[in-house]
Amino acid sequence: MAYQHIEVPAGEKITIKEGILSVPDNPILGVIWGDGIGPDITQASLRIWDAAVQKAYGGQRKVSWMRLFAGEEALSIYGDILPNETLDAIREFIVAIKGPLTTPIGGGFRSLNVSLRQILDLYACVRPVRWFEGVPSPLREPHKVDCVIFRENTEDVYAGIEWQSGTEKAKKFIEMTNREMGTHISLDAGIGIKPITPQGTKRLVRKAIRYALDNNRKSVTIMHKGNIMKYTEGAFRQWGYELAKEEFGAYTVTEEEVWGGAKTDGKILIKDRIADIMFQQMLLRPDEYDVIATPNLNGDYLSDAVAAEVGGVGIAPGANLSDHIAVFEATHGTAPKYANQDKVNPGSLLLSGVMMLDYIGWSEAGAAIIDAYVKTIKQKIVTYDFARLMKDAHEVKTSEFAAAIISNL
Secondary structure, eight states: OOOSSOOOOSSBOOEEETTEEEOOSSBEEEEEOOSTTHHHHHHHHHHHHHHHHHHHHTTSOOOEEEEEOOTHHHHHHHSOSSOHHHHHHHHHHOEEEEOOOOOOSSSSSOOHHHHHHHHTTOOEEEEEEEOOTTOOOSSSOGGGOEEEEEEEOSSGGGGOEEEOTTOHHHHHHHHHHHHHHOOOOOTTOOEEEOOOOHHHHHHHHHHHHHHHHHTTOOEEEEEEOTTTSTTTHHHHHHHHHHHHHHHHTTTEEEHHHHHTTOOOTTOEEEEEEEHHHHHHHHHHOGGGOOEEEEOHHHHHHHHHHHHHHTTOGGGOEEEEEOSSOEEEEEOSOOOGGGTTSSOSOOHHHHHHHHHHHHHTTOHHHHHHHHHHHHHHHHTTEEOHHHHTTSTTOEEOOHHHHHHHHHHTO
């Protein structure tokens, strides 16, 4: 496909063969630098990813990076914050990674992150959360946190419909429900609807269970608020259990069955927790939770809350996945007050790149980055966010932190 502003580098496309990624030794991967601090952390991470690939494969493999555009940069180039050719390129080349993109609050254009996920049907937001030795943490035993959160990415509040308080549409909806369904909603209420479907739920839970099986995880917990919202969140729980039984019955066992005397025998334990209890459990007994499947809003809250237990969203990686297309991302915001200062921690984007390397089967390069990252942190060579929390830390710039990791590869 010909592109107007995107330059396709020398390299080969990743393809899908019999439902499996086929990755050449010189794959073309898309990269969106992002807004605010995006260019700083992206350039630092690119240096580390390339160095790790060189270290792991001795020049036999190399990524060809293809610059894509979204957000403020795309607006200046295309007059559009999310140009169609960026979407077309992600579809064509399958795997991409992006820095943070501007999301205004209360007005302006819609969240680019949400738009990317919905347009490309990236239905699973995957957030692995674990502690790295040396990283400051508010927990006494942060090493017990090691979970992967699968958050549904296209339904719930992301597909929600709202009507503002006092508007004719809100009043019309309220009058209709009060009249025809016997509700007693005040006419001056703001109204929101959140859809959750069996199809959306089951494909999310399917991906979570497959991940657990492929990665020797012990349990999948369905998180919900089904005690109150019985036909959306309660249904998410029900449909999750149905999927586990229908498609993975030979490999899973429910917590209720275990209470009744069944043996796990190496099977994946399927259980569920009400959302408010889940937050408490992740503080008091985090080692009891492994893979977690949640509706959209629950997953949004939980991902950031658990990340805070092991160092914060500044180092929290994430991916948005469809059946094959994958967009990895920095999970934090653009932090515009630090833009172009070479100051911030690139950890979130860097570790999302590790997820990306694992996704394309280059786990040796990803493991090399993790080892070097941990070694650098233990040497107390850190950016300002960690330096203020560590005694005798050596505070460095973003680019200097990248250089230290590369030297430790």
